[in-house]
Amino acid sequence: MAVEIVQLEHVPSSYRIHLALFRNVKNAGFLHQQLLARNADFEYAFIDASTIVSRVHLLSAVFKAVNSSVNGTLRTPNVHSEIVVSLSSSSNIADAYRRFGVSPSTSDLFVVKVTFPSSATPEPPSADSISQHLTDNVEGDAVPATDETIRTITDVRTVRKSYKLNGLAWLDAIKDELLKRQEIERLILGGMALRGV
């Protein structure tokens, strides 16, 4: 199965979070187009995986978006677009889509699908049907979303630019790459938490 179900702390039990990672994606342009066309069958958060440094990084954005959804304080049309925007440390929505969302040149893709019962869909789609739909529509290799894999995908230079983490002498001075990445993750979480406030 392509998707993994993720259980997050302090998320209402009616919410289900599905996560998938695809590598060597061939049809990112098509997926991008479905979002622009607001195709209701493609209600996913499609994230360019090169912008992600770790699972915790991505899951933080999911947690924020779900929390906004629960509180009814979404800033964007739905919880999926909200996940993409939650990744950003700025409050510019278009900029967030451009930086973190899928683009025609994306080759490694994170897909997040959040389901919960609503008046329109009292019975949300099952993990199997989500998995099937993704397998049918994403041309790429589904791989487990481990931190080890994510590390090989991250474009650290772009990430540091997106989160304005350049010019921090103490950060550059860290020799241990793993430790440095951990510090970058920590700074990103702070930036995301304070986005637009």
Add this chain to the structure above:
Amino acid sequence: MTATAAEAAAPHDFPLPKILTNPASTPPTLITQGAEGRLYKTTYLLPDIPCALKYRPPKPWRHPVLDQRLTKHRILSEARILSKCRRDGLRVPDVYALDEAAGWLMLEWVQGTPVRVNINQRLGSRTEGIEDDEELKDLMRRIGAAVGKMHSIGVIHGDLTTSNMMLKPPAQQQQTTDGATGLEGEIVIIDLGLASGGVHDEDRAVDLYVLERAFGSTHPRAECIFGEVLDAYRQSYKQAGVTLKKLEDVRMRGRKRSMLG
């Protein structure tokens, strides 16, 4: 909120903030209750990431609009200062998440104990030889360096005490390794709820004065080595000397500049 309140809190009767009523792997525990809010230990995202949740409940005695504004302002101001400190390389808790409208702030759970505890354990019932305790003096110097770093990036803590600093033990250290003094580790400054940006020597000097007085009353027997804190502070940034000069003035007249308030 000050961490000096009873650390072992009684079973809580307070209603939990809404976010903590959602399912989690372990139930949240109330760590301390301050005048403004409550501190819970809980988890962030995954069962193996402990976090601290600072919750400022609505104050029924305030006008609701004012209450909301004050709460938002205080949560955001603390989060912004923590984030700034972290970016500038000062070790403070990481900001994980916040909801200023709901009144909570989720922070990294810092392992270890407040420096106050480490100092008191080290002192035990000793009354002699404290001024020659090199390990303890080294801890004092690390405190001075941390405070100096904080001041050098333009942050005033507002409530510096040995309870508002954690000593985070080195990651690999076992509990009972030979030669461990219980004083190793990194100083992490916590509870910046009263912190502000400030670049005046006056503000920095008052910050040091508050620490000096708090130290004297919390650890009267170790007062003789407090000078180590100030010595390390002096080395930690360029303007430190001016601040220390100002500290002498503040000592003469006390914390308040004017006679009012």
